[in-house]
Amino acid sequence: YKSAEEKNVKTGEISEIDLPSSNVLQFITEDGAIISARPSGTEPKIKFYCSVNDTIATVHEYPFVQKKLMNKIDQIMEELS
Numbered sequence: 001y002k003s004a005e006e007k008n009v010k011t012g013e014i015s016e017i018d019l020p021s022s023n024v025l026q027f028i029t030e031d032g033a034i035i036s037a038r039p040s041g042t043e044p045k046i047k048f049y050c051s052v053n054d055t056i057a058t059v060h061e062y063p064f065v066q067k068k069l070m071n072k073i074d075q076i077m078e079e080l081s
Contacts (some may be wrong), residue, residue: 050076
């Protein structure tokens, strides 16, 4: 976000993004997961944030979908460590 551009790592295409400049890197996976990385403001470390989503057709699917998404987050965190 600091350079106000995005890059498609598959195609190499670079395009401008219309967002305020920020010291953040954000990665969006093919399945829609979002991983953001930024430096801590108070400590010498990098903080990671992860967002995943899915659709729920009925309320009865909630426990299954929640477990699926938690597994996805665990997988992402394992790959980052």
